[in-house]
Amino acid sequence: MEIIRSNFKSNLHKVYQAIEEADFFAIDGEFSGISDGPSVTTLTNGFDTPEERYQKLKKKERYIVVSKVDEEERKRREQQKHAKEQEELNDAVGFSRVIHAIANSGKLIIGHNMLLDVMHTVHQFCCPLPEDLNEFKEMTTSVFPKLLDTKLMASTQPFKDIINNTSLAELEKRLKEAPFNPPKVESAEGFPSYDTASEQLHEAGYDAYITGLCFISMTNYLGSFLSPPKNHVPASSKLIEPFINKLFLMRVMDIPYLNLEGPDLQPKRDHVLHVTFPKEWKTSDLYQLFSAFGNIQVSWIDDTSAFVSLSQPEQVQIAVNTSKYAESYRIQTYAEYVGKKHEEKQIKRKWPEDSWKEIERKRLNQCISCALQNHYYCTKSPTATSTGRKRKLSLSQAEAGSEARETSDLEFEQTDSCAEPPTEGRKKTKKFKKMKKDLSAAGSISDSSAKLFEVPDTW
Numbered sequence: 001m002e003i004i005r006s007n008f009k010s011n012l013h014k015v016y017q018a019i020e021e022a023d024f025f026a027i028d029g030e031f032s033g034i035s036d037g038p039s040v041t042t043l044t045n046g047f048d049t050p051e052e053r054y055q056k057l058k059k060k061e062r063y064i065v066v067s068k069v070d071e072e073e074r075k076r077r078e079q080q081k082h083a084k085e086q087e088e089l090n091d092a093v094g095f096s097r098v099i100h101a102i103a104n105s106g107k108l109i110i111g112h113n114m115l116l117d118v119m120h121t122v123h124q125f126c127c128p129l130p131e132d133l134n135e136f137k138e139m140t141t142s143v144f145p146k147l148l149d150t151k152l153m154a155s156t157q158p159f160k161d162i163i164n165n166t167s168l169a170e171l172e173k174r175l176k177e178a179p180f181n182p183p184k185v186e187s188a189e190g191f192p193s194y195d196t197a198s199e200q201l202h203e204a205g206y207d208a209y210i211t212g213l214c215f216i217s218m219t220n221y222l223g224s225f226l227s228p229p230k231n232h233v234p235a236s237s238k239l240i241e242p243f244i245n246k247l248f249l250m251r252v253m254d255i256p257y258l259n260l261e262g263p264d265l266q267p268k269r270d271h272v273l274h275v276t277f278p279k280e281w282k283t284s285d286l287y288q289l290f291s292a293f294g295n296i297q298v299s300w301i302d303d304t305s306a307f308v309s310l311s312q313p314e315q316v317q318i319a320v321n322t323s324k325y326a327e328s329y330r331i332q333t334y335a336e337y338v339g340k341k342h343e344e345k346q347i348k349r350k351w352p353e354d355s356w357k358e359i360e361r362k363r364l365n366q367c368i369s370c371a372l373q374n375h376y377y378c379t380k381s382p383t384a385t386s387t388g389r390k391r392k393l394s395l396s397q398a399e400a401g402s403e404a405r406e407t408s409d410l411e412f413e414q415t416d417s418c419a420e421p422p423t424e425g426r427k428k429t430k431k432f433k434k435m436k437k438d439l440s441a442a443g444s445i446s447d448s449s450a451k452l453f454e455v456p457d458t459w
Helices: 009-021 050-058 071-105 115-125 133-143 150-154 168-174 204-225 238-243 283-289 313-322 334-380 383-413 424-443
Strands: 024-026 108-111 147-149 246-248 257-259 272-276 296-302 305-310 330-333
Touching (some): 024 204, 050 115, 071 115, 150 168, 150 246, 330 334
C-alpha cells in the first residue's frame, strides 16, 4: 500500500512489520545536488580529498529576500510560518520513528550514489552533521551499521568490465541482460506504476525500488563464482562484505569511495601540479602553457587556481622550474600545495586557542588584582564597616579561587591543539555506539571478509 502523510500514523504498525520482515532496505532521497546552494558540479573538484568533499557537501548557502510589509501582513505571515513549521515538525518527529526502527534493525541499507542521502538522513533525523569527517564516519556507522552503494559495486570487479554505464537507469537496463539474471517481481494490486516497463525515473520511491533490483541482480551474479554455483545469494552473504560501508565519491579521479570504517585512500598525486594565474585566464590558456608536456587534465579550483595533471610524473619538476621567473603565474607540486595548506590550517587552529588562553589569563589576573585591591581597602577601612567589607573580600577570594581552578582545568583540557569541546553529535554517537554493540551481539555479519572480490586500493 501507499503510505502518505494522511494515513501515516494509522499505518505505522504496518511499516514496523515491513521493517521486521525485510532482508534489506533500499533508499533514495532524490537529492540531485546540494540544497539551497550551488550545484555539485560547481563546488566539486576532480582532486578533492574525502575531507574536502565532505565539507563541500555539508556546506549550505541560504538566501534571504527582504520585503516591506504592513503590521497586519507581518502578523499573517508569522502565523503561516508558525503553522508550516509546526506541520513540518510533526511530520519529522513521526517519520523519525521509521528511521530509528531501520537503524535498530541493523539490517543492510542499499542506495545508489548514496552519500548525500546518508548525510541528509543523519542530519535531519539523528543529529547535526559534525565538522570533522572522522566524527561523521563514526556517527554514521553507529546509526546505520551496514551500508552498500550499488554505484560503487557496479564500478568494481567483477562488474567493472561488463558494465559500461553505472547511472541508475542504464544499470537497471544492463542488469536485465546476460550474464545477469534479474529477479521476477510482481507489483502489488493497484500499483502498476512500479512496473519497470513504465519508467518513473527520479521519483524517489521508484528509484529506491530499482536500486533494490540492481542489488539483487549483482549479488546473485556473485553466486555464479561459487563452487557449486548458487542462483540466489542473500543480503547477509559474506560475498558482499568487500562493498560494505564504502560510499561512492562522484567525480573524484583517483579516490573512488569514502571508507566509513577506516582511513581513506591517499593516492600519491605526484603527477599533479597546482597552478595560480590571473582571473582572466581560461582553460585554453592552461593548455597553451603546458602544450610542451603532452596530454594534460585541468580541474578548476576557483577563478585563479586549478590542478593540472600531467601524463608523465617525471615532467613535474621541469614544469615547476619553468615558472620560477614567471610574473603572471606560479606552479608548485601537489605535495607543496598540501603542505602549505596544512601549515595554514594549523596556524588558524592554534591562533584561536592561544588567544583564548590569553583572554583567560587576563581575566584571572583581573580577578586576583580585584581581590588584592579589596583586601587593601578592607585593611585600611574603619572598624565600624569592616565586617561588611570582610564579607565582600571573602566572596571575592572565593570567586578568584574558583576562577583560577576553572581556568586551570580548561587550560589542561586544551593542551592538545586538536582538542574540541564535546558536541551534541558526540553524545548521540555514544548512544548509537551502544546500540551498534547490541546489534553485533544479536548476530551481525562475521568479521572475516570474503577474499573472492576486493574493492581495490587504487583505481
